[in-house]
Amino acid sequence: MDRDGAFFVLGAASALCDRLQLIWADMGYRGARLKTWVEQGLEWTVRTPFRLSL
Secondary structure (H helix, E strand, C coil), X not given: CHHHHHXXXXXXXXXXXXCCCXXXXXXXXXXXXXXXXXXXXXXXXXXXXXXXXX
């Protein structure tokens, strides 16, 4: 799944992008495992926008 690959991509990005602080993720990445790892391990903020039902 894309969610599993996000760990590898964001881990590599942390080595290359020292100014990165905020990650916008779509609804497919809303699991607590990735969010916790990014916020505690990489010290970045993760935002997942919610779709409003009409």
